[in-house]
Amino acid sequence: MSRLFDKNLATLAWRNLRRNTRRNLATGLAIAAGFTAFMLAAGYAYRVQRVLSSYTVYALHVGHIGIYKKGALEMFSIKPKDYAMSADDQKIVDDVLKDMDNIEMSGRYLSGQGLIGNGCKTFPFMASGVDLTIEDKVMNHRTLKRWNEHLYKHRTGQSLWEFPDSFGAVSISAGLAQLLGKTKVHSELGEAKPVMITDCTAPDARALFGADANVQFAAGSWDGTLSALDGEIVGRFTTGLQETNNTAVTMSLAHLQKLLNTESIGNMSVWLKEPLLLDLTITNLRSKLQKAAPHLEALPWRDERLSPYYTGTMQFIFVMVSFIGCVLAVVIILSIFNSATMTVIERSQEVGMFRSIGYNSKTMRKIFLMEGFFLTGISLACGIVLGLLAMFLVNRLHITLEPPGVSGGIQLILSPNALIILVGSAIVSLLGVGSTWIAVTSVVRQNIAKLVSGAHR
């Protein structure tokens, strides 16, 4: 068929939309409203995905790829010595990474637990020993800043990398600081010397806890002895999760190694320049590690063992959005199918006329499909505009949610994503055209004499 002919068909299809304005308007509104709802749900899911993924990759130091000794994820907490990465392992990984493209940076990490005290009371802590050589880059990464702005708002004091390892700087979570009565951080106290508390039951004891930023750590070292170290609280942060907000401590890797009396690390984390190439990069890395250090394994950040909170949350949201999407798809299919069926039956005599003067069934179907496509397209455009407007309004209303397990409220922010809108539109267009195709196919293939006489109705 010539382009001219297609243009004429398109003109006819376009004008046909005006023939039953009320029905087309109702169908169009159903599609537009459905797509708006989809955009809101998808905007929420996208926002959560971006926030949690950047939080996991950067703030939790998981990296895009985690390199561990095989079995470490299950056994490290029980037998840390056996499942840690030695200095030799670290050098091998450094050499492998040096020759690879798409590596933005890598760092060494160690975790450990013990007791933290203020001179009177002790509480359990979970410490992360972080690589200070890259901590600045990790915690100020543009991706983390873009999606986790709230982390910076809740941060008090200075950063670990501003202090030498010998200083013993630590950052503690807000909940733990409260438990310890450490209301101020190093920069707020100046050069205050550690305060000796002689009577922990005295009425002024609690005030004395906050008079300095000194804490004491005690832990069982990897060689089985008891180890203790001082630390100076230079910063306070929120983990965002109640589960960890009362126990989390961050310190330099060297400080934690000293506490645990080891030179090993728990894992290395690798950040990529282009995260979209994760699968390609990890395949390449695994093949290199297989040759150089087969006892090590590389895992993607979205592995359930590395990011259980992310994967659990996203699975739930995926199910929720998929369910909404399926309901909307059914609504859209039925609306268009109903509209197209009514239209084609009403116009069966006209279809007969077209067929009589030489239009074949394929061409007739094309006219109706164009109508369906135009109707869906216009409705989608309206749905997108409405969706963007609704997102803007929701974001402006500053609605705060308090989901279970999350410390403090989080603002409900919906983030539009062009790719999701594009893919969603393409799917809805396909559903629209597909529903029209099913509705019209049987009619345009009917006996022409019956169509012309109106007997088809």
Next chain:
Amino acid sequence: MNASPAIIQLKDVKKSYKLGETDVPALKGINIELKRGEFTAVVGASGSGKSTLLNIVGCIDDPDSGSVLVDGVEVTKLDDDSKSALRNRKIGFIFQSFNLVPVLNVYENVELPLLINPDIPRSEHQDRVSQALKDVAIDHLAKNLPDQLSGGQRQRVAIARALAGSPALVLADEPTANLDSVNSHRIIDLMLELNAKRGVTFLFSTHDEKLMARVSRHIQIADGLIKA
């Protein structure tokens, strides 16, 4: 165009319809030959088989058996696309209820068959449509939409559409059934005039006795058989 003087040849054409479990015969073995340029009316009572005959001649319905030749082509052996192409190039249709597309203006309605005819270049469309509209004397209404026209004017548009592609045969099923007597006579006069002027073969069905008198050849059909 085929050199044969016969534009239509029907040999022993039979057609029946299902009515529940019963087969109701509509045509019981029809033999007809129509020469080029003839102006013929198929007459008969309602249910006699007039429309079925026209539908089969126009390739919009298939016979159960028999042979149908249109301009020398055996149409019973053609597939759907070939029949569509044959209808587009060789046959024009005029319907009782006009069947104009309400969202297209008169010019666009008349142009419809030309849009899918590869033998007629786009550059000829305007001349052909204008000529067809002049022939039916409604060229001044080219920009009007069908609902701005009277019944007689609409049927003229339908005739112009049937003639625009210069078909060898024009079929009209009760073309005056929806018109008053004045307009009915005008339409028949017009068809006669076009038959004489363009040499187009006309085959139309009617049960209007006043019109029958204006037509040179009648095919009388009753109970699915040709009577005269």
